[in-house]
Amino acid sequence: MSIWIMLCSMKTKNLTFPNEYLTNTWLYPITSNSPSFLLGLPDTCRNFHCKRGKVCHADKQGKPHCICQDPAACPPTKDYEHVCGTDNKTYDGTCQLFGTKCQLEGTKIGRQLHLDYMGSCKYIPPCTDYEVDQFPLRMRDWLKNILIQFYERDLNTSGILTEKQRNKVKKIYQNDKRLVAGDHPVELLLHDFEKNYHMYVYPVHWQFHQLDQHPVDRLLTHSELAPLRASLVPMEHCITRFFQECDGDKDKLIALKEWCHCFGIKEGKPKRIVRCT
Numbered sequence: 140m141s142i143w144i145m146l147c148s149m150k151t152k153n154l155t156f157p158n159e160y161l162t163n164t165w166l167y168p169i170t171s172n173s174p175s176f177l178l179g180l181p182d183t184c185r186n187f188h189c190k191r192g193k194v195c196h197a198d199k200q201g202k203p204h205c206i207c208q209d210p211a212a213c214p215p216t217k218d219y220e221h222v223c224g225t226d227n228k229t230y231d232g233t234c235q236l237f238g239t240k241c242q243l244e245g246t247k248i249g250r251q252l253h254l255d256y257m258g259s260c261k262y263i264p265p266c267t268d269y270e271v272d273q274f275p276l277r278m279r280d281w282l283k284n285i286l287i288q289f290y291e292r293d294l295n296t297s298g299i300l301t302e303k304q305r306n307k308v309k310k311i312y313q314n315d316k317r318l319v320a321g322d323h324p325v326e327l328l329l330h331d332f333e334k335n336y337h338m339y340v341y342p343v344h345w346q347f348h349q350l351d352q353h354p355v356d357r358l359l360t361h362s363e364l365a366p367l368r369a370s371l372v373p374m375e376h377c378i379t380r381f382f383q384e385c386d387g388d389k390d391k392l393i394a395l396k397e398w399c400h401c402f403g404i405k406e407g408k409p410k411r412i413v414r415c416t
């Protein structure tokens with residue numbers, strides 16, 4: 140079966156990030172393994188995993204192989220499952236997009252084709268210098284609020300955060316009560332960041348490690364970033380530019396150090412500040 144992660148969205152103070160965090164969750168595949176049992180494939184494919192865009196196919200001897208998903212054979216999707224590729228083409232779903240990418244394997248077009256964002260392709264206004272400067276302020280606040288919501292949820296039904304994470308977020312939660320709920324202008328966010336710097340460090344790290352899974356190597360590939368950016372691009376037109384600029388050495392990978400830097404998190408001072416190296 141495919142492995143999925145829940146991609147959540149939230150409404151947060153003065154942000155246009157996706158609404159109804161936790162209550163409006165949707166699924167985004169981070170690896171695509173063939174649902175052989177759905178396709179009526181032989182049992183040898185049942186527990187045979189293929190990467191995204193491929194499906195299992197058993198040869199005459201019953202030996203399983205991964206072959207490209209035929210985009211035309213993808214299951215039907217609803218409108219809300221449409222996705223926009225980096226080729227600015229709308230695909231019926233991730234199955235069709237990654238099947239197409241697989242068929243283009245070895246070509247430049249194939250290498251450059253990624254999931255850009257969830258939803259049909261639409262006009263994304265350019266992000267101005269001013270807006271991209273404000274972006275880390277709002278994103279940091281958003282990440283902090285995500286963790287606080289997780290913490291509040293865990294007070295009733297534990298299991299979202301580990302004990303170690305809960306202990307970390309508890310301090311943020313208690314500290315966050317200083318700010319009155321509601322919209323916060325960027326000036327206040329900037330002031331709060333300067334005064335309560337430590338509160339913002341952990342959420343930035345936490346998000347990085349949530350994304351750094353395939354593989355866990357302190358580097359984020361486009362695919363690893365996709366669960367975050369694909370959901371935010373339609374609402375946050377600066378996110379593409381933000382992550383492009385985050386990749387300071389332009390190697391198409393965002394290292395933890397680059398990630399911290401673009402969120403304004405300093406390189407470590409011992410003890411109190413988590414090192415970003």
Ligand SMILES: [Ca+2]
Pocket residue numbers: 351352353354355356357358359360363
């Ligand atoms: Ca990685």
